[in-house]
Amino acid sequence: MRVRVEEDVCQGHTLCAMNAPELFDLREDDGHAVVLLVDVPAELEAKARLAHRGCPEHAVVLEE
């Protein structure tokens, strides 16, 4: 599984980083999410899906 954030859609709600802190962080300058691990390890796939479902802007994109 791979994960990315649609930067032009992200509004910086931080929910992805709270749901999966291993996978996402928030940039200090604009508050938008950045992906820490593009290739999601198997043990973090459930958290990646949680972040995907939890993003109010649908900015977290998963590629299986």
Ligand code: SF4
């Ligand atoms: S939850 Fe969605 S909108 Fe909020 S910071 Fe993460 S990717 Fe951006």
